[in-house]
Amino acid sequence: MSAFVIVGRFFDFLNELFGGSEVINVNDNRPRGIRNNNPGNLVLTAIPWRGKIPPSRNTDGRFEQFENPIYGIRALFMDLRNDVRKGTNTIEKLINEFAPSHENNTGAYIMAVANAVGKSSDVPIDEDDYVPLINAIIRHENGVNPFTDEDIKEAIALA
Template sequence: MTAKAPRSVRNNNPGNIDHVPANKWLGILPMDQRNADQLAEPRFEVFESPVYGFRALELLLQTYHDRYGADTIRKIINRWAPSNENNTDAYVRAVAKAVGVRADDPIDTHQYVYARPLVEAVANHETGIDPRTGKAYRWDPAQIDEGLRRAGVIQPAAQVAKIPVTKETVGATSVGALGLAQLGDVMPKVADAMSQQDANISSGSWIRIAFGVATIAVAVFIAWSQVRKHQAGLE
């Protein structure tokens, strides 16, 4: 007998969401397009693609949060997977670990930082082992993100901190930290900083040359120190 994909995979329903006639989900697969396996289990929703399944999963978690006050992993899973059908304690532990919080820590299912690992953890737990491979089934990350996006949860854009441009930092950070887009502003400051010691370095006097080199070395050290302080503030 050929092994079948897990039910959640067959139904494009990562959370194994029950069919509720009142819930008019987007992306529900029409009955006349369902195969025999899908028709054999009318309890569960069947979606056209996993994207719609993840969208529905996320919207349900938002409803739990807003309407029922389910703002911790324990509250969410106790409602999602009642103990009469599931090992709820193990479910809670697995999801909390995946999200990176304790079971009773407050979370907001509207926020990507919590919603993304939460829906994936629920989907992985609901799906379990794929009989076709004998290994845990893993959902497509791009489909998860698109499902969240359609539920109104979007990954925040990465924020890049700016390093201040000063005469002390320009020599040490103009190329490595500021980037090509800022070179136009940096180069005049570089020329100014170097020109201040040009006379000493080209004078022919060893004392003046040493003084000029030492001055530039001090400036580089100050620049390096400022960059390190700036980086430490970002970590």
């Protein structure tokens, strides 16, 4: 387990001890997705994700916030897996839906993720691709990825 997750869980404990779940912005210069414990930058929806900060306490207003990053990674995995099951099953299709061109340089995003996963962007992904896929999305969304493969596997196991 990474030190980042351990620190996050410590803050979760403090939140529970002193009044419930809140996103603690101990370092506001961190990327938005990391601050929100939502490293995939999933937009705010009515989906009742496990570990989701309720809308009444969401301090971002545009993106989901989670109690800890493992729940945010879990939600990212579940979103991707659901899309793959619906037929959006290549890196190109996933990123076109996940990161539309009106908000992103989608072509560069697709290329970066395909290179990181080691698979052509038009080849269907399989179960073995989720960890490198999630790693690549987190890195692209935030410019950094403080999570280990074990962190991502832990989140996937909770799904």
